[in-house]
């Protein structure tokens with residue numbers, strides 16, 4: 001490899017960039033240290049992470065405060081540093097935090113009841129949201145749905161014991177060119193036992209049905225960029241005004257409008273929480289997948305009855321004799337698309353672990 005000699009000017013610029021970087025790191029350290037000075041912090045209190053920004057989180061206090069000029073009580077919201085021993089926090093995490101005036105500090109995380117993960121573009125699993133009860137996998141006529149992508153979301157949901165719901169949004173865009181494909185996809189997932197709710201934020205279809213589903217629960221909306229996750233939340237919670245973005249003219253794909261998972265509340269009903277919705281950034285495609293083979297296999301719910309039925313205990317379900325899964329497929333009990341999703345997903349993890 002040839003070593004390029006740096007000009008003096010280049011060397012000076014690199015030096016300057018490094019100095020700036022060091023100064024920024026020092027400043028951040030100093031800020032955090034200031035907030036670690038316990039004497040300046042308020043009492044410990046419970047809160048909820050409603051958004052996550054790099055190394056900081058937005059916290060909503062559990063208690064109501066008289067912060068509003070006309071006397072209505074509101075939940076205090078505050079940007080917080082995170083004590084370095086806590087690891088990473090995500091939207092939906094319940095935490096203990098202390099108010100430090102302009103900002104606060106999260107000092108502990110309460111145990112999670114659930115956490116949805118998905119791989120980032122480098123194939124590392126990233127937690128998207130915590131303490132969720134419901135997962136809505138949103139699809140639309142445009143951008144075009146892919147059962148492989150849907151299946152990956154379904155597997156991720158099954159892996160944490162949540163039965164996901166498929167939302168077919170933008171049904172106003174259904175026409176003769178795509179109706180057959182969309183009905184085929186809906187029928188496939190319905191036949192597997194998943195609820196498929198048809199919706200349109202433009203026409204208002206499906207919103208009542210969705211509201212019934214979402215009541216009193218914490219639900220995360222996932223799906224490709226541009227399918228209308230933020231638009232759905234705007235329709236379901238008219239007081240919110242989330243940014244939505246048109247699809248790219250050139251590619252027909254979403255443009256990654258939502259950049260961080262954010263939590264929103266339904267108004268309380270008779271003093272009880274009305275439920276929460278979490279918007280999440282869409283993806284164009286999943287990267288590689290770090291999940292073990294058993295989790296993937298049992299994430300395909302129609303394959304579950306055959307687990308443990310193969311002749312060989314270490315059966316890979318490829319071409320082994322007396323493989324119960326291959327036999328079920330050959331007998332027509334398993335849809336071809338699902339079988340190929342399963343195989344693709346299984347092979348993608350093999351490629352990353354070998």
Ligand SMILES: Nc1nc2c(ncn2[C@@H]2O[C@H](COP(=O)(O)OP(=O)(O)OP(=O)(O)O)[C@@H](O)[C@H]2O)c(=O)[nH]1
Nearest residue numbers: 170201226228229230231244245246256257258282
């Ligand atoms: N025709 C039609 N367009 C819709 C509908 N819902 C959303 N859209 C449009 O679809 C585009 C994408 O909507 P968003 O809500 O930003 O999509 P998103 O899933 O949040 O996308 P990301 O934040 O990038 O993940 C926008 O131009 C919306 O106006 C619908 O029901 N019908």
Ligand SMILES: [Mg+2]
Nearest residue numbers: 229230257258
């Ligand atoms: Mg969005």
Ligand SMILES: [Zn+2]
Nearest residue numbers: 310315317323
């Ligand atoms: Zn087998």
